[in-house]
Amino acid sequence: MKAFVVLSMCPVLFSCNALLSNALDTITTNQSIRDGENLLSAGGTFELGFFSAGNPPKRYLGIWYKKITTTTIVWVANRVAPLADASGTLRITSHGSLVLLNGNGSDIWSSNSTILVRNPVAQLLDSGNLVVRDADGSDPNNVLWQSFDYPTDTFLAGMKIGWNRTSGFNRYLTSWKSIDDPSPGNFTYQIDPNGYPQLLLKQGSDIKFRSGPWNGLRWSGTPNLNPNPYYRYEFVLNEEEMYYRYELLNSSVITRKLLMPNGMVQRFTWIDRTHGWTLYLTAPIDQCDNYASCGVYGTCRVDTSPVCRCLKGFVPRFSQEWDILDWSNGCVRRNPLDCEKDIFVKYSWVKLPDTRSSWFNESMNLQECKVVCMKNCSCMAYSNLDIRNGGSGCLLWFSELIDIREYNNYGQDLYIRMAASESALLPSPQKKHKLVMGLAVSFGSAFLILVLIICVRQCKKKKMEIPEDNCENQKKDLELPLFDLSTVALATSYFSTDNKLGEGGFGPVYKGVLRGGQEIAVKMLSRNSRQGLHEFKNEVLYVSKLQHRNLVKLLGCCIEEENILIYEFMPNGSLDSFLFDPTQREQLDWSACFNIINGIARGLLYLHQDSRLRIIHRDVKASNVLLDYEMNPKLSDFGLAKSFTGNETQANTNRVVGTYGYMSPEYALDGVFSTKSDVFSYGVLVLEIVSRKRNRGFHHPDHDHNLLGHAWRLFTEGRSMQLLDQLVANSCSTSEALRSIHIGLLCVQRCPDDRPSMSTVVMMLGSDIELPLPKEPGFFNERNLLQENTSQSQPNEMTMTVLYAR
Template identity: 70%
Template structure:
């Protein structure tokens, strides 16, 4: 009997041991039929992390979280219910049959959920040895489908393998949020994220205010973290492609424990666990000194921590308010001591710098530094440039527009920054260079005068001759064929034009572009004119003036501005018909003028621009691609009829030619089509894209560039797409429009979205656009627009809009073929 009892005791022991072993093997996973109660936990397979319930200094507040299992000091890295703590120790974690994790209180009420309901057949929750809590669907073969993971919803800690950044297609963003205090895991006021505007950079905000920047990624490290060098324990990088922008790091030694955390004071730290010390050791911290404070020295002010005071103005700049600098208030920054002169400006090299705020920047990965300089030099709005990547001697191009903010000098691992300066402010411009530049400009003006003189002589002789102009050579296609046209351009006497414009007085000045100023004038017979005057030192204007003479002089359409004649006596002038209602941007984006643009007027403008483009693309003797269609280049006559102007960037197609490419990308970025801005490929569909943007601006009264919405960070095009997909397109209409035809509004928006589709082949022709605007037929559904995740402008960025001047930054960029 005793033997039999012993036998059963042994069987019971082995059975219980087997059961315990099975439970131990399953401690990292729960299924639909299992749950975790307060006091129980999951432990990852390698024993690195544990999931369970915890309290801080307030025992009555219970949280579900993940912490290091092997670290003797309890260190929480993720919290589920940080907004809604449990009031007691009766919480339960379950996996629903729909594949969602839910946290229930004592009453069985749901206080937190992963909201990951799926069609899962066998959902399980598992704590991985990376610290990632996942919900997946496991089939009989052992394979699984991931439905949800805690790594997508970080709290204050970035672990190895996690991503911090944004999905560029969906807009989904992962970022760190501090605890409210050391004892309160609820969301604090500090965030650490990757700012996707311009070239991505790492920033820390307190609420909506930027506190400091780690800077843009330079291929090795963040620009503002010079002490961050490669090490044998972990690797790190920032990835940027068409789909995602994110920073991540990976452990090279699995026994190494390291984490990146933003604490409740907004300080970013990397700490490592040292077993022999049984404590966390600080590896790096940001900010490390006062110079890391965002924009401490203001615009064009540089911070040097080894100097006293730490802020100074860059060479060629002086404090905006000297009295404020005397009391160590540098926030208003510095201003130039000499104004810029785009055609003569130089770039001064500053070495050992933390690169400035890149939220209003542009970048190209394939350019070299010389190409980068040429791009910046040709665009008067470009204030600085630098290499994008410092590896291998440097590569890529990074351009800054607007004021240069948040610069500091570094003792080690700083970068070279080239800042636009007035020539008078630097010894780098030698007299020989000045002479060569003057000769080049003089030769250019002289060449243009020869072209115009040739045109005039042909007009006088009334003989058909061919004007053979030499293009810039940067674009495919034989544009000389387009230039073989008879030009019968009337000649104006300089004295007549001077009298008409009150001797080119400031009172008559309408605006100014890269070519020079534009003046209003009145001829002796009462006809009002607009006079475009080529500046003596203009370089951009030579190409533009030539295009105007070669193209617009032969184009006659009610929706194109008319060129009346020219003058080459001492001054080089082009004379146009005057548009009394100025440009569309001056009316559309002015709060008072906008009220005068009723819906019928706006719809007429939309149709008129379409007819003008159709003439350029199809019905004129020359097939013209405008390439810089925007609100600033649409002029309005007495009856508010639109007229397309400024053909300085235009190109002509001949024969059956439908597409060309260029290394000289010109135009305004927020109106550019993706294929043109990125690859330099342009066609009639490039203008169609710009037209679509223009229609959305006309409907809404808002700019595409700089558009902001409290619910998202898309530009105006992205906003229109979101409203369309949610069947809320009428919300796009300008709130100042009181009376409107809803069908026309909806059709205009629908057509505009067809025009801004990503793929050129999907966009309609202008003839189809006119038919769609005027019919009641059902329209095809648009696909996702190009540049759907367009960057937004920083809050302080503003534009001025003089008449006959570009209403936005006009880009002249070199792009890869």
């Protein structure tokens, strides 16, 4: 699913009451919540109270995020019976029922729960769930009523969408009527229990979008709903329940799924105060997501024109309608069925058809499924129920097949009943054998030719020989688009000095423009470079597998005579040019600085925890942070990076590489590196950003400490604001600046175990939680320590990376 527009509830539409100083998360039968008073969940994540919406404004009881600057309502109690004024009162009765009273004392909304308990209380949880429970009960999880059972338009983590099959109770989303009117709208999002369950988006009684059946990993028609480190999706189907939910695996993530008033289902993720809610997923996404857009036995493919065609073996029911692009009546079989002689034709990479008239069995295999379908003349198709581990379970269709779409590299196999005369659609064993042999010979020949060409180009006239590498292995490692040398040369005006952006330990960097107008940065490995083919491969290997907004994007590479990397162009260059260049530093105010501090933290968190590989950058510094058009930071230069697998947390090296001033003590002195090494470098960078001073080469008339020691002294003396550069001090938020310094000092502590993880850093930057006191930083007397170190015989090779402008 792709993101189209970001639509969130605008704060001007709602006026939410401020939290009372004595707000609690629970009310009893002796307490009430009046308009102007709120409940706050124990962790401060959610707040319950009254808010205004609509024109003219009306009052509603609702729940919203407390810590998010943009007021975001996630649940509304009285959406069909708003209050005309601020006279509302919420209370809980002795029978365990929540009631909302107006100024006349009349009930306008009630939870309608009448459960006899001794001491009923209502509590707002940190999940956003408002629950009623027995305070005297031994089990705090024994919930008597909960708002999660009555969702409005928002699907939160831990909430269930689906049915209690015993009682027939159904939980589903209903859209707001409009963006500022919480009353029920025209759209619903719910699980349909008929046949094999699937999610349906409906406008009234009309289906607008269908998710497809659950295939063990995701809904069949939602290819982007892949397992990831942030969420765990779950579909449960047993005798008692049928529901779908998701859980957060990363507590720092704030996300919600929303049924919009226009009928779009969208997932938003909160980034920070600058970026706000960012659209992550949306449905429906294109024309082929519209329900039954190609009719029965029609298939939709979004990358063809027209998008609709009949499945193989089928023809348009009314060809004249198809000629005018009216596909609503679909297709019919080219040849009629003859039950006992019918065959089954395999169609691959499809979204499975509507399952409302289907039958399923979880224990059968695919062959057993085929036998059952063959014996029943009404069975039109069969498929595996679960695609995991080679496939299992049986799903049968007993009506015309509708709402099918095709994907290029996603989907499932569907076996459709066809007349025996359509046997040409089945490859015979001989045809299949010849096809396989032909493909094998063709691909084999093409592969050998490609390898030979690459090897000849790479090895011919090569001045830098690396004995342990060979061309075939090099080609295997470079999983990126390959650019011709002529294309790169033309884009950079043949590597003109006018296009040169700078030069570092890797080699020169040039600006280029491709024929289509795309700006690129071209990084060429110098033959005299201290970094070699290993670092080149390293950068390709890691960066090509990484996708994050705070990591620079690698577009491709070139290995014709020269080793070249092609990146997206970062127009504002590197961070160090803004921090330490007197002519540019005025362009970087505190808002931009804090955004950069947050962005680098999120990029490192992705490397350490959320990427497919656990990657240690090993060279985090100001010159390796690039800035885009909007001054958003992107980490670059992964030539020195290392990856961990499994449960590895640290490693040792005999070749210490990096940059003095940013290296952690355990790495610089003992060659031990871990994610905490990057945390140390990040802490140094944070202190450099707020002070506009380099850690290495820092001098102060009152002492001989480096920047870390200076920041530590000011912190212990309660004078941290004196660390700020004057330009920063004039534009900064004092609380954010002091918090950044505090976090920076926590990151540069001497002992790695004392430093926070990057996930903790991201959380500390985005919240007001109390921070622990930092201990003395590493290299507190750095100059003396390094002077002593360099006077001794060193077994390790120390490689210092030169700072350069990009």
